[in-house]
Amino acid sequence: MxxxxxxxxxxxxxxxxxxxxxxxxxxxxxxxxxxxxxxxxxxxxxxxxxxxxxxxxxxxxxxxxxxxxxxxxxxxxxxxxxxxxxxxxxxxxxxxxxxxxxxxxxxxxxxxxxxxLGLMMYGQMTAGSWIYIGTQGILQGTYETFAAAADQHFNGTLAGTITVTAGLGGMGGAQPLAVSLAGGVSICIEVDATRIQRRLETRYLDTVASSLDDAISQAERARTERRALSIGLLGNAAEVLPQMVARDFTPELVTDQTSSHDPMVGYLPVTSPDEDVDMLRRSMPDAYLARVRDAMVAHVHAIVTMQDRGAVAFDYGN
Structure with missing residues (x-):
């Protein structure tokens, strides 16, 4: 232990x-x-x-x-x-x-x-240098990013807009609060329920949706009222974004902050409920990576489709 x-x-x-x-x-x-x-x-x-x-x-x-x-x-x-x-x-x-x-x-x-071989580790920026202070450390920079998007595209405020993004980990977890501070509505997709719960407990996230339809309904209502609201949605972005496209739902902004820089550990493929992701990663790494790449393709294709339909799309660290 x-x-x-x-x-x-x-x-x-x-x-x-x-x-x-x-x-x-x-x-x-x-x-x-x-x-x-x-x-x-x-x-x-x-x-x-x-x-x-x-x-x-x-x-x-x-x-x-x-x-x-x-x-x-x-x-x-x-x-x-x-x-x-x-x-x-x-x-x-x-x-x-x-x-x-x-x-x-x-x-x-x-x-x-x-x-x-036990000869190296990945230290990220502040993990291996012992200066990480939690999601608060990236909140200001994340807010400035969304505020810049508001300045460039929405007359200085995200009020009356919906942002769709993914990733509620140590870095991405700042996104819902940052969008709210900029006045907007966010639907934040996260594959790990414990991360959603942590963001609820720290009040970086306002609420969690029971389904995609519920998330869209809550978001559209808040957008109409020009009310800031952050909504967590449990799911894999590679599945959820294509479903949004199929529903003809187009947000004003779409971005992403999953750990796709690390395909072996940081980004999860689309899986069935009975699959053991860790076992698949260990026993069949090449097959696992192929499925991760397929998921990334579906994810990015949905983002580009939303952009073609009028959404502002931008990369955020991936």
């Missing part, structure tokens, strides 16, 4: 200096269940963005930070502590390098090979 990680609070430290204590608390805060997406797997956000390579590495990092002197520097390579050097008091206490591959080998295939 994996431990539940909570960073210390207050002015009592266990490390030999406050800089070391700060680094340790930042690492631990990344893995707090209120912050991380899958803390039991050391995954913070973004598909498989991790704070440490494995639990042994995590424990060694914490222990090293506690005994690190004020004139020493800890070196961390892809989530594993590899050296402690004597430097000087004004040098960094920790230096971190994550997922560094020279261009010829900078491929998912090579990364996956090294990952399976």
């Amino acid at each position: 994996t431990p539940i990680i909570r960073a210390a609070r207050g002015n009592v430290r266990t490390a030999k200096g406050w800089i070391q204590e700060a680094a340790k608390r930042m690492l631990m805060n990344n893995l707090d269940p209120d912050v991380a997406e899958k803390p039991d797997e050391l995954i913070v956000y973004g598909g498989r963005g991790k704070a440490a390579r494995d639990w042994q590495s995590y424990q060694h990092i914490v222990a090293t930070l506690d005994r690190l002197e004020n004139d020493e520097t800890l070196l961390v390579q892809s989530g594993k502590p590899v050296a402690v050097l004597q430097t000087y008091t004004h040098a960094p206490r920790v230096l971190i390098a994550n997922s560094n591959l020279v261009p010829k080998w900078a491929t998912w295939e090579e990364f996956d090979r090294l990952d399976k």
